[in-house]
Amino acid sequence: MRLTILLALALPPLLSFAGTPRTVMLDVRSMDCAVCPITIRKALERVPGVNEAKVDFDRKTATVTYDPERATPDALIQATTQVGYPSTLHP
Numbered sequence: 001m002r003l004t005i006l007l008a009l010a011l012p013p014l015l016s017f018a019g020t021p022r023t024v025m026l027d028v029r030s031m032d033c034a035v036c037p038i039t040i041r042k043a044l045e046r047v048p049g050v051n052e053a054k055v056d057f058d059r060k061t062a063t064v065t066y067d068p069e070r071a072t073p074d075a076l077i078q079a080t081t082q083v084g085y086p087s088t089l090h091p
């Protein structure tokens with residue numbers, strides 16, 4: 001019994017190879033009506049590696065959580081730009 005516990009502790013944890021999720025905020029200045037955030041959110045969620053996208057219409061920002069091994073901030077910016085909303089990294 002004790003040996004089993006020691007072995008369990010000594011084994012390296014079985015981590016998945018997905019990267020630790022990262023979050024970035026984008027400024028999306030050109031959204032101007034209530035439908036814009038929906039379009040932007042859908043575009044961001046289509047990017048492979050994106051876990052979650054939240055768009056704040058009042059602040060004109062998008063907060064995106066993504067797997068840094070599958071997505072990049074550039075890919076996120078491209079995705080919003082392609083649907084008509086150029087974005088920049090929030091400073």
Ligand SMILES: [Cu+2]
Pocket residue numbers: 031032033034035036037
């Ligand atoms: Cu709109």
